[in-house]
Amino acid sequence: MLVGKRVCLRPIEREDLERFVRFFADPEVRANLDMVLGLSNAQEITWFEEQSRQPLLEQPFAVDLVQGTDKPRLIGGAGLRAFDWRNRSAELGLVIGDKSMWGQGLGTEVTRLLLRHAFFTLNLHRVWLRVFADHVRAQKVYEKVGFTLEGRQRDGDFRNGRYRDVLVYSLLSREWRQRVGEPEAPPPPTTPRSDG
Numbered sequence: 126m127l128v129g130k131r132v133c134l135r136p137i138e139r140e141d142l143e144r145f146v147r148f149f150a151d152p153e154v155r156a157n158l159d160m161v162l163g164l165s166n167a168q169e170i171t172w173f174e175e176q177s178r179q180p181l182l183e184q185p186f187a188v189d190l191v192q193g194t195d196k197p198r199l200i201g202g203a204g205l206r207a208f209d210w211r212n213r214s215a216e217l218g219l220v221i222g223d224k225s226m227w228g229q230g231l232g233t234e235v236t237r238l239l240l241r242h243a244f245f246t247l248n249l250h251r252v253w254l255r256v257f258a259d260h261v262r263a264q265k266v267y268e269k270v271g272f273t274l275e276g277r278q279r280d281g282d283f284r285n286g287r288y289r290d291v292l293v294y295s296l297l298s299r300e301w302r303q304r305v306g307e308p309e310a311p312p313p314p315t316t317p318r319s320d321g
């Protein structure tokens with residue numbers, strides 16, 4: 126569980142699925158996700174079961190609002206995927222599915238929690254993400270927490286009868302450590318040479 130001031134990231138439960146289906150039924154929530162159509166309950170259950178078969182450290186999180194509510198309230202999902210353990214990289218994604226919660230700094234808090242988890246717990250080296258070129262709100266979040274724009278997939282997405290570019294951002298472990306004031310991770314131990 127990743128605990129922040131206002132949100133908490135925890136494993137997804139079967140009981141959450143209905144709410145996720147409702148989040149994704151909203152065209153405004155889907156508009157900037159790699160999801161053109163919503164999901165049926167059955168499709169969501171299939172997704173959940175597939176995720177449950179992934180290694181524990183690769184499974185996505187439910188995002189609960191924990192501040193100002195009597196009990197935690199599910200407001201979205203977030204996680205890392207496309208794990209490449211040899212190169213130590215993964216792709217970050219998040220959705221605040223409850224639109225009434227947008228623009229209050231929660232997306233930024235979720236992103237920071239995921240980055241801390243990625244670099245300080247999973248020992249990843251590079252976290253990257255894709256965001257549509259016209260999705261300025263999300264770009265603000267990613268730039269605010271230190272991501273660097275590294276590329277543009279021209280006409281990378283087609284919907285509503287037009288193409289739009291897809292931007293690729295990344296953040297390296299050393300850049301993150303510098304931002305949060307943590308020293309570089311020590312190098313891995315080496316075997317002493319026998320020839321002195």
Ligand SMILES: CC(C)(COP(=O)(O)OP(=O)(O)OC[C@H]1O[C@@H](n2cnc3c(N)ncnc32)[C@H](O)[C@@H]1OP(=O)(O)O)[C@@H](O)C(=O)NCCC(=O)NCCS
Nearest residue numbers: 157219220221227228229230231232233256261262263265
């Ligand atoms: C994108 C998303 C994660 C952002 O989360 P959020 O909680 O709304 O974001 P925050 O409140 O932390 O930060 C938003 C920033 O964008 C700014 N912003 C908001 N609307 C904006 C707009 N239309 N144009 C430019 N900037 C905007 C805010 O001022 C804020 O920046 P600031 O903190 O410097 O003032 C959330 O809106 C969401 O989940 N959307 C649906 C799914 C999605 O798009 N996921 C991301 C896919 S890449």
